[in-house]
Amino acid sequence: MPKLTRSKLSKAGVEAAKPAASVYVLRDTDPAGLILRVQPSGKKAWAVTWGRGQARNLGDFPVMTLAAARHAATMVLAEIAAHGAPVKSARGKADTLGEFMEGHYAPYVLANAKAGKGTIGAIKTVFGHWYGRRMDSITVHDWDALKTERLNAGMKPATANRDLDRIKAALQQAVTWKLLTTNPLAGVKRITRGIEKRVRYLSPVESKALRDALDAREAHRKARRERGDQWRKDRSQAPMGAFQGYTDHVMPMVLLALNTGMRRGELSQIRWGDVDLKAKVLTIRAGYAKNGKDRHLPLNSEAVTVLTTWRKDHPGNGPVFGVFSMQDGWEALLTDAKIQDFRFHDMRHDFASRLVMAGVDLNTVRELLGHSDITMTLRYAHLAPEHKAAAVELLVG
Incomplete structure (x- = not known):
């Protein structure tokens, strides 16, 4: 015994x-x-x-x-x-998708994934009508029919890809636990979208225009504060005082994005405890990193200057920015800079592109961007043909 x-x-x-x-x-x-x-x-x-x-x-x-x-x-x-006895089979295997989701996968995901509740809710919303079916009866045709129906109803390809990723991951976990022999959706491919291949980065002219627009925006806001304080003084009211550093979060967030390649969600959630200005390192915590892993970003001189300046007006150990949306400020900035077709996320592409064009190897770029594998980073391997042309010219005798 x-x-x-x-x-x-x-x-x-x-x-x-x-x-x-x-x-x-x-x-x-x-x-x-x-x-x-x-x-x-x-x-x-x-x-x-x-x-x-x-x-x-x-x-x-x-x-x-x-x-x-x-x-x-x-x-x-x-x-x-x-x-008086368990209803399920003696081997404890989940015959239906619903049994597997509710009895096995949901508790596992809720305990281990940071977005577990959202994942389980999304799967039930999209695939709930499959819950009464045996897992091994699900087919690629079932997915294709559902995908087509939802695309025709106006669903975006990105949403379809997320749905596919979730259900494939769930079925693969069933395989891992030996509750399913094979994953019936293992061979299904994600929708290839133009946006996934998009690599939009700033030309030298656009880069200067963006920085000029940032400087002009700061100057305008400071002048407006100065006029406002003069108006208050004329009416015997206490002035607000001149800005000591940046006038708001827009300029430091943009400059930090350009110099670190951080995602907007990461910029919004970093805290001062994640920033070591002395060591010139910023840590992206697993709790809000897209791949669920810590990563440590070296800070160049401009990034250190930006954070040091912003720190003067924002002491404490809370969020560095704590701003989850800057859409209005960003769009106005692009209008002033006369830059078209450039999203906030494209600053991440700009960061990576400049690294590659400067000769940084792709694996280092991958680590800095926080990509889980090299596949996503390979999109930058074929950037800027003028740099390739310059490289082969070196072979001319």
Whole structure:
């Protein structure tokens, strides 16, 4: 008989459980019935027990987390309370997409993904009518029919791609957990959109125009403040005082984007605790990074100057900017600079393009941009043909 240990389990305790000469069991008390079997090989597996010697395997740790195992065990025990025995198959496999989503995938994603609630909600909204179907009955034709219907209704290709990514990831997790033999949508390709291949960066003339527009905007706002203070003084009112640094967030956010390649969402969420001006490093935290991983950005001299200047008027340890939208200011800036077809996100392309044209290798560019693999970065490999022409000219004898 395996050795039995009874206590309320914790994530740290489960991770720290070491293999022994024989199988032993850690039994959770919340819910009662959840156990973790630890094999001499080091393998750890969850199961739920009830009655006399009856048990059902739930999944392996760490693929199934403690939170996910507790949720799955609670569902099985609820079925036993209602029906006297689990309703699902003896092997514990989810026959339908709905059973898998609600009993396995949802608790796993909610416990492990920062946007877990949104992911589960989106899958149910789009694919809820598949929930009564066996997972192995889902076909590529099913997806194509759904995609066509939604595209004809005005859905954007980007939305279709996100939907596909979510359902493919869910089905692939079922394969990982051996609840499904193969992923029926594994071979389906994302819609290739022109926007995904778009690489828009500033020409030298446009770059100067943008910076000139930023300077002119600052000068205009400072002059307006000065006129306003004079109006207040004339009426014996307290003046607001001259700006000590930047007049608002627009110029520092734009300059920081141009010098770091940060996404707008990252710029909005960085905090002063993420900025080390002495070491000239800014850390993008996993909690708001698109790929869910920390990345450390070296700051060049202009970026350091921008942050140092902004810091004077914004002390503390809160958000550096804390602004989630600057659409009006950005569009007005482009109008003043007479720059067309240039989005805020394109400053990220501009940053990467300038690095590549300066001879920086693609893997370093990938790390700076926070791309999870080199595929996304390869779009910059074929930029600026004039630089290629200059390179081959070096071969002329």
